[in-house]
Amino acid sequence: MNNQPAPQRLLSWFNPLGRNPGSWAFILNRLTGLGLTMYLFLHLMVLGRLAQGPEAYEEFLALTKSPLIKLGELLVIGAVIYHGLNGLRVVLTSFGLGVRRQVQMFYLSVLLALVGTAIFAFRMFAG
Amino acid sequence: MPEQWTVTLRIYRQKTNEPSRYDTFTLEVNPDEYILDAIERVWAFHDRSLCFRHACHHSTCGACGMRVNGVEKLTCITTIRSVARPNAVLTIEPLRNFPIISDLVVDMGELYRKMEAVEARAVLPITEAEIEKPPHQWKTEDSQYVRLSDCLECGLCISACPVAATSQPYLGPAPLAAAQDHRLDRRPDLLTLIDSEHGVWRCHSAFECTAVCPSFVDPGRRIMDLRKQTISAKIRHFFGK
Amino acid sequence: MNSPSSEHFNYPTGRRAGENAWLWLVKMITGPLLVLILTLHLIVNHYMGSAHSGLMTYNDIVAYFRNPLIPLIEIIFVATVVTHSLLGVRGIILDMNPSQKVLTWVNAVLLLIGCSAVGYGIWLALVIASKST
Numbered sequence: 174m175n176n177q178p179a180p181q182r183l184l185s186w187f188n189p190l191g192r193n194p195g196s197w198a199f200i201l202n203r204l205t206g207l208g209l210t211m212y213l214f215l216h217l218m219v220l221g222r223l224a225q226g227p228e229a230y231e232e233f234l235a236l237t238k239s240p241l242i243k244l245g246e247l248l249v250i251g252a253v254i255y256h257g258l259n260g261l262r263v264v265l266t267s268f269g270l271g272v273r274r275q276v277q278m279f280y281l282s283v284l285l286a287l288v289g290t291a292i293f294a295f296r297m298f299a300g
Numbered sequence: 301m302p303e304q305w306t307v308t309l310r311i312y313r314q315k316t317n318e319p320s321r322y323d324t325f326t327l328e329v330n331p332d333e334y335i336l337d338a339i340e341r342v343w344a345f346h347d348r349s350l351c352f353r354h355a356c357h358h359s360t361c362g363a364c365g366m367r368v369n370g371v372e373k374l375t376c377i378t379t380i381r382s383v384a385r386p387n388a389v390l391t392i393e394p395l396r397n398f399p400i401i402s403d404l405v406v407d408m409g410e411l412y413r414k415m416e417a418v419e420a421r422a423v424l425p426i427t428e429a430e431i432e433k434p435p436h437q438w439k440t441e442d443s444q445y446v447r448l449s450d451c452l453e454c455g456l457c458i459s460a461c462p463v464a465a466t467s468q469p470y471l472g473p474a475p476l477a478a479a480q481d482h483r484l485d486r487r488p489d490l491l492t493l494i495d496s497e498h499g500v501w502r503c504h505s506a507f508e509c510t511a512v513c514p515s516f517v518d519p520g521r522r523i524m525d526l527r528k529q530t531i532s533a534k535i536r537h538f539f540g541k
Numbered sequence: 542m543n544s545p546s547s548e549h550f551n552y553p554t555g556r557r558a559g560e561n562a563w564l565w566l567v568k569m570i571t572g573p574l575l576v577l578i579l580t581l582h583l584i585v586n587h588y589m590g591s592a593h594s595g596l597m598t599y600n601d602i603v604a605y606f607r608n609p610l611i612p613l614i615e616i617i618f619v620a621t622v623v624t625h626s627l628l629g630v631r632g633i634i635l636d637m638n639p640s641q642k643v644l645t646w647v648n649a650v651l652l653l654i655g656c657s658a659v660g661y662g663i664w665l666a667l668v669i670a671s672k673s674t
Contacts, residue, residue, distance in 0.1 A: 463636050466636055466637050466638065467635075467636055467637065467638040468638060469638060470636075470638070495561055495562050496559065496560070496561070497557070497559025497560040497561075497635055498559075498638075499560075501560040501561070501562075501564075501565045501632075502560070502635070502636065504632075504636075530562055531562055531566070534561075534562040534563070
């Protein structure tokens with residue numbers, strides 16, 4: 174076992190086994206951050222269709238009716254809400270606020286992200 | 301007649317230039333004994349070639365840090381009951397993020413160098429210590445009294461820290477906590493190191509250090525406080541003070 | 542001002558521009574700002590539109606951009622979100638302790654991506670705004 178710190182061991186960042194809620198928060202934050210970065214650039218590229226006029230954009234909008242796209246959108250919405258709220262937790266604790274409540278703040282972020290995603294899911298699928 | 305449990309220790313073994321393996325030893329234990337007691341019994345009665353470190357047996361020397369079922373523990377104060385059930389298998393592995401010397405023994409030199417880089421204090425004047433219910437006003441003669449620092453330099457926090465796994469020069473929880481203990485307003489010379497890419501900004505708030513610390517150092521909280529100290533020092537510098 | 546102790550132990554004090562308090566503060570300030578803007582963004586785009594499930598149609602967007610404040614907010618939004626995300630990516634790379642050579646490349650590439658994305662965002666916002674007038 175190579176036990177020394179090494180960049181190749183980056184997958185160990187994402188190993189939740191035996192770790193505490195703070196690590197789950199870190200893992201989720203990093204995964205959602207990477208995912209949202211990819212989505213951001215995809216999103217910007219797709220919006221380029223707006224410059225090509227109404228037909229090009231409506232053609233794209235028709236795609237968003239597909240359940241698979243909707244599911245992907247929900248994933249993005251959940252990631253946005255979680256990353257945002259957990260980010261606030263990181264900001265607060267970094268300024269020494271609520272450090273002893275950091276686990277509760279993490280659970281609250283997850284809970285609110287689930288509730289928020291459910292509201293948008295209802296809007297997209299049933300509304 | 302004390303309670304008797306049968307437990308199996310699955311111990312990580314690795315000697316220089318040899319492939320690693322796990323050896324298993326089944327023993328009868330009293331669940332209120334400590335993990336270190338069981339490991340010592342393996343060494344005494346089963347395999348004299350097993351290498352592990354220990355000295356004080358009462359959480360002062362910080363030598364016996366290991367991973368028990370993947371989680372960092374100071375094995376001299378971790379009872380078997382607290383981590384196992386009867387007939388359980390306990391996986392014992394060396395700390396992560398330090399080079400393995402032999403079996404459960406790792407080279408902690410890097411941690412000690414980092415502790416020296418921040419000039420970590422082993423004892424500190426009681427007037428500068430974080431203690432419960434300090435007096436409203438310290439008397440001048442009080443500063444002659446010293447208190448042992450909480451940190452045992454056991455390395456559990458470095459082993460548990462996700463960033464320490466990929467970045468060797470990252471100072472890590474114990475040295476950053478030691479810097480926080482100095483306070484940057486008393487030791488402005490530490491600012492360059494703390495406000496560097498290997499310093500206080502590499503922490504990503506997983507709070508693993510605080511979760512595994514056996515000695516109430518609470519490095520996670522101290523790193524957060526050190527950030528506050530760093531920001532206020534930088535702002536003071538910016539305005540030329 | 543170098544710590545004598547860190548010089549003595551030859552400890553890397555990170556004099557290269559890896560990370561410092563100001564870069565970190567940028568991430569801490571853009572973060573909460575994005576929480577605000579994204580809340581508005583999600584509500585506007587999923588609840589104010591006239592398309593199925595509330596999404597905005599082309600005409601909705603053009604109408605929305607008629608208010609001159611909107612392109613300005615969208616430009617600030619794109620600059621903030623791009624800065625925050627690329628600083629985040631850079632932080633992850635710093636966690637892997639890159640060499641000076643790699644870090645120089647990372648800085649150049651991220652700066653290029655960032656500037657192009659923001660430039661593109663400004664262009665797009667202005668194009669849509671021009672269709673509104």
